[in-house]
Amino acid sequence: MNEFVTDRRDFLKSSAILTSGLILSMRLPLSDFALAANTEFRPNAWLQFTLTGEIVFILDKAEMGQGVFTTLASIVAEELGVEPHLLKIRKAPADRVYINPMNGIQITGGSSSVAESFDPLRRAAATARYLLEAAAAKKWGVSIESCEMKEDRVFHRGSDRSLGFSALVAIATTLVPPAEVQLKKIQHYALLGKPIIPRLDNHQKITGMAQFGIDVSLPKMLTAIIVRAPAVGSTIDSFDATEVLKMPGVKGAFRVSTGVAIVAEKYWQLIPAREQLQVQWRKDPEGSTLSSQKITDRFRKNLSKKGKSLRKEGDVESALKRCSVYIDAEYELPYLAHATMEPCNFTADVRLDSCYLYGPTQSAGIAQQVAVEMTGLPFDKVFVETTFLGGGFGRRLEQDYVKEAVEVSRLMKCPVKVMWSREDDMKNSMYRPANLHRLRGGLDSSGELVAWSHQMVGPSILSQVASDYAKTSFPQWLPNWTKAVGGWAGKKSFAIQSNDPTAMEGAKNLAYSVPNLWVDYIQDDPGVPLGFWRSVGHSYTAFVVESFVDELARKANADPFEFRCRFLTMKETERNLGVLKLVAEKASWGSKKKDVGRGIAQHASFGSYVAYAVDVTLVDDEIRLSRVVAAVDCGFVVNPDGARAQIESAVNFALSSILKGEITLSEGEVEQSNFDTYELLRFNEAPREVEIHFVSNSHPPSGLGEPGVPPLAPAISNALFDLTGKRLRRLPLRLG
Amino acid sequence: MIFLHVNGKTVELNVPDDTPLLWALREELKLTGTKFGCGRGLCGACTVHLEGKAAKSCVLDVRSVQGMKITTIEGLSPDGSHPVQKAWNTLNVPQCGYCQCGQIMAAAALIAQKKKPTESDIELAMSGNLCRCGTYQRIRKAVKLAANNARAAKS
Numbered sequence: 001m002n003e004f005v006t007d008r009r010d011f012l013k014s015s016a017i018l019t020s021g022l023i024l025s026m027r028l029p030l031s032d033f034a035l036a037a038n039t040e041f042r043p044n045a046w047l048q049f050t051l052t053g054e055i056v057f058i059l060d061k062a063e064m065g066q067g068v069f070t071t072l073a074s075i076v077a078e079e080l081g082v083e084p085h086l087l088k089i090r091k092a093p094a095d096r097v098y099i100n101p102m103n104g105i106q107i108t109g110g111s112s113s114v115a116e117s118f119d120p121l122r123r124a125a126a127t128a129r130y131l132l133e134a135a136a137a138k139k140w141g142v143s144i145e146s147c148e149m150k151e152d153r154v155f156h157r158g159s160d161r162s163l164g165f166s167a168l169v170a171i172a173t174t175l176v177p178p179a180e181v182q183l184k185k186i187q188h189y190a191l192l193g194k195p196i197i198p199r200l201d202n203h204q205k206i207t208g209m210a211q212f213g214i215d216v217s218l219p220k221m222l223t224a225i226i227v228r229a230p231a232v233g234s235t236i237d238s239f240d241a242t243e244v245l246k247m248p249g250v251k252g253a254f255r256v257s258t259g260v261a262i263v264a265e266k267y268w269q270l271i272p273a274r275e276q277l278q279v280q281w282r283k284d285p286e287g288s289t290l291s292s293q294k295i296t297d298r299f300r301k302n303l304s305k306k307g308k309s310l311r312k313e314g315d316v317e318s319a320l321k322r323c324s325v326y327i328d329a330e331y332e333l334p335y336l337a338h339a340t341m342e343p344c345n346f347t348a349d350v351r352l353d354s355c356y357l358y359g360p361t362q363s364a365g366i367a368q369q370v371a372v373e374m375t376g377l378p379f380d381k382v383f384v385e386t387t388f389l390g391g392g393f394g395r396r397l398e399q400d401y402v403k404e405a406v407e408v409s410r411l412m413k414c415p416v417k418v419m420w421s422r423e424d425d426m427k428n429s430m431y432r433p434a435n436l437h438r439l440r441g442g443l444d445s446s447g448e449l450v451a452w453s454h455q456m457v458g459p460s461i462l463s464q465v466a467s468d469y470a471k472t473s474f475p476q477w478l479p480n481w482t483k484a485v486g487g488w489a490g491k492k493s494f495a496i497q498s499n500d501p502t503a504m505e506g507a508k509n510l511a512y513s514v515p516n517l518w519v520d521y522i523q524d525d526p527g528v529p530l531g532f533w534r535s536v537g538h539s540y541t542a543f544v545v546e547s548f549v550d551e552l553a554r555k556a557n558a559d560p561f562e563f564r565c566r567f568l569t570m571k572e573t574e575r576n577l578g579v580l581k582l583v584a585e586k587a588s589w590g591s592k593k594k595d596v597g598r599g600i601a602q603h604a605s606f607g608s609y610v611a612y613a614v615d616v617t618l619v620d621d622e623i624r625l626s627r628v629v630a631a632v633d634c635g636f637v638v639n640p641d642g643a644r645a646q647i648e649s650a651v652n653f654a655l656s657s658i659l660k661g662e663i664t665l666s667e668g669e670v671e672q673s674n675f676d677t678y679e680l681l682r683f684n685e686a687p688r689e690v691e692i693h694f695v696s697n698s699h700p701p702s703g704l705g706e707p708g709v710p711p712l713a714p715a716i717s718n719a720l721f722d723l724t725g726k727r728l729r730r731l732p733l734r735l736g
Numbered sequence: 737m738i739f740l741h742v743n744g745k746t747v748e749l750n751v752p753d754d755t756p757l758l759w760a761l762r763e764e765l766k767l768t769g770t771k772f773g774c775g776r777g778l779c780g781a782c783t784v785h786l787e788g789k790a791a792k793s794c795v796l797d798v799r800s801v802q803g804m805k806i807t808t809i810e811g812l813s814p815d816g817s818h819p820v821q822k823a824w825n826t827l828n829v830p831q832c833g834y835c836q837c838g839q840i841m842a843a844a845a846l847i848a849q850k851k852k853p854t855e856s857d858i859e860l861a862m863s864g865n866l867c868r869c870g871t872y873q874r875i876r877k878a879v880k881l882a883a884n885n886a887r888a889a890k891s
Contacts, residue, residue: 065832065869197828205833206824207816208769208809212834215768248752268751268759341773341781341834341868390771390834391868422774641828645871649831652870675778675866684859686872 029095031380034058036090040169043128043177045097046076046121051166053152055082060092061117062108062362063201064392065649066705067642070199072117074639078191079125079184082151084200094368094384096476104473106365109397109532111606111703114638118701126181135171136163186636195641201388213360213387214419216347221415222251224408225270227277228259228428231668232527233287236260236279243276253277256407258400258428263412267419287527288668292434295526295665296332299436299457307455307522308498310508314516316440319451323442325556329548331439331729333540334662336432336533337678342390343425348405349415354381355406356415360389362396369472370399372480374406379476393653394532398430399468423673430531431663433459435540439548441514443556449567453518454507454544459525460500461532466491498523502532506541506605506710511576512549512567528665534653535706538605542710543717543731546601550718551727560718561589561600575633576602578695579611583631586693587613596626597723601715607702609633609695610647612711616719623659623720623733629691630708635699643704648690650708655681658713662732738798742767743811753799758782760798761808769809769837773866780865783838784808790845790861809837812844819889820844823882831869839865839875847883 028045036056041049048056057076063069069089077084092098098106102116133147136154140147146157155162186193204210229235239260241253249269253262260279264270320326346359348371355375361367364384371382389396401418409416420428435458444450467487474483494500498521508519533539553563561584568577580602583589589600595617602611615627630647637643661678664671672678713731721727726735738749740757742765749764756775761767761784770793773781777795784793785807812818816825820843823829830836839862846853846861853861858879867875 063832065830067831198825199828199830201833202825202828202830203816205830205836206821206840207813208767208837210833211768212771214772217766217768266759266763268755268763271756271759339868341771341779341832341866343772388834389832391832393868422776422779645828645831645874648873649870652872653868656868674776675774676776680866680868681870681872682866683862683872683875686870688873688876690873 029093029097031093031095031383034090034093036088041165041172043131043172044124045095046124047128049128049132049165049169051169053165054088055080055086055152057087057089058092059089060098060106061113062386062389062392062396064108064362064389064396066113066646067199067639068108068113069201070196071114071639071642072121073200074191074196075118075121076125078189079122080129081149084191084196086151089200091386092364094364094382099365105363105469107363107397108392109362109394111608111705111707113703113705114701115607115703118638122183123181126183127177130178130181131172131175132165132168134175135168138171138175139163139168192638193636193640196639197641210388212342212390213347213358214342214345214390216358216387216417218347218349218415221347221417222263222265222412223267223270224261224263224416224418225274225421225424226256226259226261226404226418227274227279228424229281230427231281231283231288232290232665233284233668234281235284237282238280240278244273247273247276252412254411256404256411258404261408263408263416270419283668290526290528290668291666292334292664295434296436298526299524300330302457302522302524303436303438303455305522307520309518309520310504311517311519313518316451316453316516316518319516320440320442322444323451324445325552326442327548327551327555328438328440329551329729331437331544331547333435333543333731334664335434335528336657337426337429337663337672338391338393338395338531338533339426339678339680340389340391340393340395343422344401344420345417346401346405347415347417348409350375350406350409353377355383357382357384357402357405358387359402359405360387360392360396361402362389362392362394366397366399366468366472367402370403370468371406373471373483374403375410376480393534394536395429398465398531400430422675426673426678427670430465430529432533432539433461433530434528437544439544441548441552443552447556447558449512449514449552451516452510452512452514455520455522456504456507457522457524458503459528459530460494460498460503460523461530461536462500462502463491463495463523463525464530466494495523502537504541505537506603507545510545511573511602511604512564513569514567535605535709538603538706538710542601542603542605543713546603546711546714547717547729550599550601550714550721554721559590564600564602575609575695576604579609579631579633582693582695583611583613583629586631586691587629589613595723597719597721599715599717599719599722601711601718603711605707605710606705608704608707610707610711612715614712614715614719616716616723618723621735623716623735625655625687625716628687629693631693631695632704632708633695633697634702634704634707635697636701637694638701640694643694644692646704647692647708650706651690651712652681652686654709654712655686657731658716659685659732739802740798740806741804742806743808749798751798754797757784757793757796757798757801757806761793767808767810771834771837773835779835780842781835781838783841783865785841785845788845788848790842792864809841812841818844819886820847820878820882823878823885827874827878827881829871829874829878831871835865835867839867843875843879843882846879847886851883851887853879853883
């Protein structure tokens with residue numbers, strides 16, 4: 001949590017007065033890109049009040065379905081005392097003032113939006129409200145306490161007087177914001193803590209009016225596709241675009257950094273045009289021989305390497321010798337694609353003195369940085385407009401598709417939208433890493449968990465992608481070459497030091513108490529491009545950890561729920577225990593049904609805690625989830641409907657990687673190309689209902705974008721064992 | 737020249753015969769509510785109505801749909817007031833929203849044909865539409881709500 005979040009005890013205290021974070025909340029973005037017309041009063045970077053009585057909320061998080069458009073606006077609406085639908089919502093430009101305190105970059109990700117924005121937005125809105133009420137008080141010569149803002153006017157309680165914004169904004173801008181501002185107490189919330197329905201962007205999305213990146217259209221815009229290398233590491237030897245250039249609408253075909261670009265007026269012209277391109281690829285000797293089997297073999301061989309010790313407590317080897325229950329197990333996870341429903345696309349308009357970027361990005365800040373680097377333009381001449389995202393899941397953190405648009409627009413000297421087909425998107429993505437794990441552990445003769453050794457072999461995301469993030473976090477005034485060196489060094493440091501904190505997150509901070517605990521990371525990268533995939537390291541560590549603890553429980557003939565409870569004894573795992581107990585209660589754990597397997601799992605990630613209890617059956621040898629119960633602890637639930645939607649989302653999203661598709665390689669090429677070969681969960685395969693229960697407590701709000709994903713896979717695998725006696729140590733789960 | 741009948745209007749397009757209907761709608765008619773997801777009829781994001789029945793516009797070429805009545809999301813209602821759209825709003829179905837126009841078109845075609853769709857009817861009608869954000873549970877409830885409301889409105 002950042003420095004602005006209140007102490008947990010203070011959160012629900014009766015006097016919720018906080019320091020105003022004056023400096024943060026008073027700064028404004030450098031550009032006027034998102035400035036509404038007739039704006040007269042801009043108390044901070046998130047609120048604008050216009051002469052015509054409009055309240056404009058500047059949303060600095062990317063809306064990708066997680067609901068920030070609604071929930072963040074509602075936080076502001078609560079403190080302003082207005083209905084959320086009255087706010088006009090505009091998307092924030094790329095600007096340092098919107099830096100996410102979690103990592104120093106303007107980014108939407110890491111399940112951080114509500115958690116990090118809660119206090120700053122409350123404060124920003126409460127300050128704005130105070131200033132408008134103070135302006136009215138000054139104008140009438142009355143006390144501030146007797147003035148109350150309602151909707152677009154300020155009323156005087158002692159008389160019938162009221163004033164609209166147009167009469168107040170001029171005064172409000174002259175007033176000094178208070179050092180402390182009183183925030184609404186939780187018991188007075190009109191909106192927050194209750195389901196917020198409907199979402200503020202429903203109407204646009206239901207009528208087809210919502211603009212996604214793929215819908216962007218600019219005057220004189222051309223459209224491009226890029227033909228990229230099919231195999232890892234291949235480069236262009238030569239290409240022949242003679243026939244391509246003869247096709248109707250085609251304006252050019254030329255080499256770019258990532259392949260051969262074909263530019264035309266319309267996408268439908270590019271579909272037949274790309275068939276006419278002839279490319280000779282020069283294969284990379286290592287990359288072009290990559291296969292999933294080779295990768296597995298190579299990982300397995302590297303298990304014997306020492307690697308980097310992440311935890312070393314006690315002596316696992318000695319402890320294992322005295323175990324009466326002992327398991328040595330290998331687990332394996334594949335590469336995964338994000339498969340957002342909207343394929344990659346981005347639009348760039350690179351001019352001589354300015355650059356405009358439009359599209360689905362989770363990080364306007366990094367997009368701005370890469371465009372500055374590529375064009376040589378100053379930051380205040382590079383503008384980023386974030387559209388709605390047709391899915392993010394971490395894919396839209398990456399800049400590969402942004403860079404392509406900037407490059408092609410620059411070469412064509414006009415606005416260009418670079419489109420990716422589904423095949424492009426599937427085969428040339430940046431994947432969730434594959435890895436191999438060896439778990440060894442055991443119980444002594446009295447049934448105590450005494451030894452746990454977890455080794456993982458696999459690549460590090462940050463050792464591939466860190467440079468763009470590093471460069472964006474440096475001061476803007478540093479010259480590009482300095483940042484380039486710094487970025488490269490940052491990336492290299494992860495590669496050399498094996499210290500990517502995401503690699504074994506969820507395994508390193510094991511929730512279970514065990515006196516002899518070793519966690520080792522053997523970094524090994526076969527060369528497949530990597531990216532952050534919803535829940536990142538937790539997406540595989542939870543499967544491994546919660547499967548292994550289940551295996552130990554079963555081998556000791558213990559109930560899996562009770563076994564886990566016995567070893568969740570640390571102060572830091574109180575909330576893990578809390579969700580585990582709640583889910584067991586709500587799912588009536590312990591009752592058995594014929595032909596139904598039951599499984600349980602818990603995992604903490606990104607500040608929140610989730611446990612699942614699931615019922616699994618087999619229908620024609622297919623694994624079916626017949627019941628799923630979730631227990632969730634995310635502190636104060638700001639928007640219960642949005643929170644439910646996040647868990648429903650996580651369940652359906654995770655089921656694809658549990659039961660359906662994976663990314664495999666052969667001769668250096670990704671074998672999957674569309675939804676026939678990389679299957680996603682379909683409507684008829686989804687559980688009819690997801691039962692969700694929230695732990696009620698007074699912790700500050702924590703995120704739910706990702707925490708629902710990790711524990712589902714082990715819960716299902718554990719249930720499958722319960723049903724069939726078969727223990728699957730690989731995802732996707734495949735019987736026979 | 738291709739003549740298409742879209743949302744109650746006849747339009748003349750100067751595109752090759754084999755242009756996918758999806759791209760004619762999006763790029764020639766600027767009707768961008770119908771989305772591109774896969775290009776091979778596997779995801780349903782491109783679902784429109786052809787003579788009132790759900791059809792995947794990415795695998796239909798414009799020549800084959802000449803003369804047929806085509807409805808896109810923009811033509812389903814003037815203002816989001818179709819029973820399916822209303823149910824989608826009431827139950828807060830959309831998350832990212834990218835697949836939802838296709839989902840709504842598939843659902844609208846279903847309840848036009850079946851006044852009281854069974855679970856099986858719903859699964860058959862909706863399983864061609866993928867949702868990566870995971871709104872399937874709410875879609876199921878919303879289809880039933882829409883069907884009920886449409887029946888109630890008629891009676």
